[in-house]
Amino acid sequence: MRLTELIKSAFSSLWSRKIRSFLTSLGVIIGVFSVAALLSVAESSVREMNESLSILNSEAIEVWINDPDIELTMDDIKELGEDEFISAVAPYIVGNAEINKGLIDLNTSIIYTTSEYDEAKDLTVHNGRFILPIDQLEETNTVVLGINIALKLFANIDVLGETISINNVDFTIIGVLKETPSGLFEDTNEELIIPKSTAERYFGVEGINNIAIEAANKESSQETVEFLNRYLYLKFEDEESYNIYSNDQVQSYIDETSKTLMFMLGGIGGISLLVSGVGIMNIMLVSVRERTREIGIRKAIGARRKDILIQFLVEAIVLSIFGGLTGIGLTYLIAQPVGNIMGGLDLSLSTTTVMISTLFSLGVGVVFGLYPAVKASKLIPVKALRYD
Amino acid sequence: MSKLIKLNNIHKHYSMSNFIVRALDGVDLTIDEGEFTSIIGPSGSGKSTIMNIIGCLDIVSKGDYYLCGENVARLSDRRLADIRNKRLGFVFQNYNLLNNISALENVMLAGKYAKMKSKECKLLAKEALRKVGLEGRMFHKPSELSGGQQQRVAFARALFGNPLLLLADEPTGNLDSKTSKEILKMLVNLNKQGTTIILVTHDMDIANVATRKIEMLDGKVINDIRREKENEIN
Ligand SMILES: Nc1ncnc2c1ncn2[C@@H]1O[C@H](COP(=O)(O)OP(=O)(O)OP(=O)(O)O)[C@@H](O)[C@H]1O
Numbered sequence: 174m175r176l177t178e179l180i181k182s183a184f185s186s187l188w189s190r191k192i193r194s195f196l197t198s199l200g201v202i203i204g205v206f207s208v209a210a211l212l213s214v215a216e217s218s219v220r221e222m223n224e225s226l227s228i229l230n231s232e233a234i235e236v237w238i239n240d241p242d243i244e245l246t247m248d249d250i251k252e253l254g255e256d257e258f259i260s261a262v263a264p265y266i267v268g269n270a271e272i273n274k275g276l277i278d279l280n281t282s283i284i285y286t287t288s289e290y291d292e293a294k295d296l297t298v299h300n301g302r303f304i305l306p307i308d309q310l311e312e313t314n315t316v317v318l319g320i321n322i323a324l325k326l327f328a329n330i331d332v333l334g335e336t337i338s339i340n341n342v343d344f345t346i347i348g349v350l351k352e353t354p355s356g357l358f359e360d361t362n363e364e365l366i367i368p369k370s371t372a373e374r375y376f377g378v379e380g381i382n383n384i385a386i387e388a389a390n391k392e393s394s395q396e397t398v399e400f401l402n403r404y405l406y407l408k409f410e411d412e413e414s415y416n417i418y419s420n421d422q423v424q425s426y427i428d429e430t431s432k433t434l435m436f437m438l439g440g441i442g443g444i445s446l447l448v449s450g451v452g453i454m455n456i457m458l459v460s461v462r463e464r465t466r467e468i469g470i471r472k473a474i475g476a477r478r479k480d481i482l483i484q485f486l487v488e489a490i491v492l493s494i495f496g497g498l499t500g501i502g503l504t505y506l507i508a509q510p511v512g513n514i515m516g517g518l519d520l521s522l523s524t525t526t527v528m529i530s531t532l533f534s535l536g537v538g539v540v541f542g543l544y545p546a547v548k549a550s551k552l553i554p555v556k557a558l559r560y561d
Numbered sequence: 562m563s564k565l566i567k568l569n570n571i572h573k574h575y576s577m578s579n580f581i582v583r584a585l586d587g588v589d590l591t592i593d594e595g596e597f598t599s600i601i602g603p604s605g606s607g608k609s610t611i612m613n614i615i616g617c618l619d620i621v622s623k624g625d626y627y628l629c630g631e632n633v634a635r636l637s638d639r640r641l642a643d644i645r646n647k648r649l650g651f652v653f654q655n656y657n658l659l660n661n662i663s664a665l666e667n668v669m670l671a672g673k674y675a676k677m678k679s680k681e682c683k684l685l686a687k688e689a690l691r692k693v694g695l696e697g698r699m700f701h702k703p704s705e706l707s708g709g710q711q712q713r714v715a716f717a718r719a720l721f722g723n724p725l726l727l728l729a730d731e732p733t734g735n736l737d738s739k740t741s742k743e744i745l746k747m748l749v750n751l752n753k754q755g756t757t758i759i760l761v762t763h764d765m766d767i768a769n770v771a772t773r774k775i776e777m778l779d780g781k782v783i784n785d786i787r788r789e790k791e792n793e794i795n
């Protein structure tokens with residue numbers, strides 16, 4: 174029989190058992206709904222993670238010293254800066270600052286660093302300039318503001334030359350940074366930056382426990398990490414005493430986590446889809462049994478094994494695809510509003526999710542419809558005709 | 562006339578838990594093209610069994626069955642399906658129509674399994690229904706037809722595509738004598754046009770219409786009588 178005829182007859186046969194067909198599909202609807210909904214939850218959280226990350230430059234590397242008893246020196250920084258894989262290196266220390274300007278008092282993070290910090294961290298000034306080697310050398314009272322700090326203090330970013338007090342010492346503003354995406358560990362927009370030497374003079378800061386590094390290019394980032402590892406291990410002989418972070422590593426870590434998340438959530442949905450498959454198989458087996466005589470009649474008239482097999486397989490697939498599409502439609506109708514209620518989570522269905530769900534429901538139909546269909550096709554005509 | 566059917570020492574056994582049913586017990590039989598054969602015998606003598614074997618609906622336990630010179634046991638499922646579709650036509654005592662589709666669709670089924678185009682198939686099916694006098698009931702489902710009407714649909718379906726051989730297993734068993742006679746007349750006409758017919762019946766009058774009368778008992782052929790001319794239907 175022609176395939177179009179087989180599909181038509183599958184529809185009319187399912188239609189003649191509407192309620193049963195719908196209930197069987199309902200399993201698939203719920204299964205696909207949970208797969209699609211959970212996948213889009215997973216996808217949207219992965220998307221958010223990646224969005225916050227992809228804007229960070231992947232040449233950036235950080236070294237953090239964990240052990241308070243050890244520290245790096247400016248000689249180390251100089252030596253690292255000479256390496257061919259490293260294009261910029263800046264030591265920095267993170268502190269806390271009480272800021273005062275007129276009536277406004279602020280408590281915020283402050284960075285004590287050198288002139289290469291902007292390059293190592295991929296920062297650019299919006300107006301003014303960054304710290305220069307001369308500031309470091311002469312221990313000038315100069316400060317660069319994160320854009321939010323400028324706005325909080327002045328409601329304005331045209332603030333070059335203004336004086337603010339940091340921990341009761343007056344500093345002159347020489348630059349305001351452009352807005353930068355907040356990283357995983359810090360938000361430059363909320364920070365102040367002053368020369369490290371000035372901080373040593375006024376605030377008694379000493380030692381170096383953080384370094385910001387920019388690798389020469391994206392490709393050499395991995396090699397740079399390895400180089401730093403060797404350098405630091407040689408110096409401290411304890412790999413627990415320091416950590417090296419590269420955005421590359423973080424990226425691959427997040428990729429790994431997203432995969433796990435997708436598999437886990439998809440898998441949970443998959444289980445209900447699997448259960449619905451068992452439902453289809455069960456109903457198809459009942460259907461084959463009920464229609465044994467019909468199969469015998471069809472065979473007596475000239476149906477081949479293949480015709481019978483396809484007839485029942487198509488019925489199973491129609492059930493599962495119907496369930497699949499309805500499930501996706503349901504997700505579409507429900508996911509978005511629910512996502513909005515749940516705090517602006519973007520649960521829009523991606524093409525991948527739709528395809529995965531459709532393919533899975535098709536797969537369920539084929540896999541679980543096959544056994545009953547094969548069983549039907551193998552009936553000996555006379556036995557089927559005598560069946561009651 | 563060439564040999565259409567040749568049965569060599571056919572056995573059909575069913576193993577029950579503690580004994581064996583010999584539904585057919587060594588049947589030798591040849592049927593030529595164009596013959597009108599009736600098979601009679603008491604209930605359980607193996608009439609339906611032999612019909613099913615001839616119709617390629619059942620397999621033998623022992624022996625060889627040649628249809629148009631071909632050993633049926635050697636044929637693939639595909640070939641067998643093709644033979645059932647194009648060469649053979651079946652009519653059963655209990656009609657065996659599909660209940661959820663119309664009379665017309667029941668008749669069309671044979672054409673659809675022959676991969677015939679829908680339009681052509683419909684045309685031929687309508688023609689077949691007209692021949693059995695059911696053009697006014699084409700779109701009724703079997704449950705909306707009388708027994709005699711259902712049997713005529715079954716005949717239309719069996720005759721769709723002009724089979725070589727028509728197998729009818731007690732086709733008039735459930736019908737009144739008037740309808741039976743009409744159907745018999747139809748069979749005689751068909752035979753005159755060249756269709757080979759095998760007809761199982763309990764009814765002597767009906768059996769006597771055929772040109773050959775085979776009598777069965779306990780799975781064996783015990784009598785085989787040929788006549789020159791068909792008897793008149795009275
Ligand atoms: N599937 C089966 N299992 C066991 N025995 C069977 C089976 N099919 C048929 N038989 C037996 O084979 C014998 C022949 O059956 P068959 O149907 O051919 O008889 P019949 O001559 O057509 O009888 P009737 O006139 O009542 O239709 C019977 O004794 C029957 O019980």
Ligand SMILES: [Mg+2]
Binds near residue numbers: 608609610730
């Ligand atoms: Mg019988």
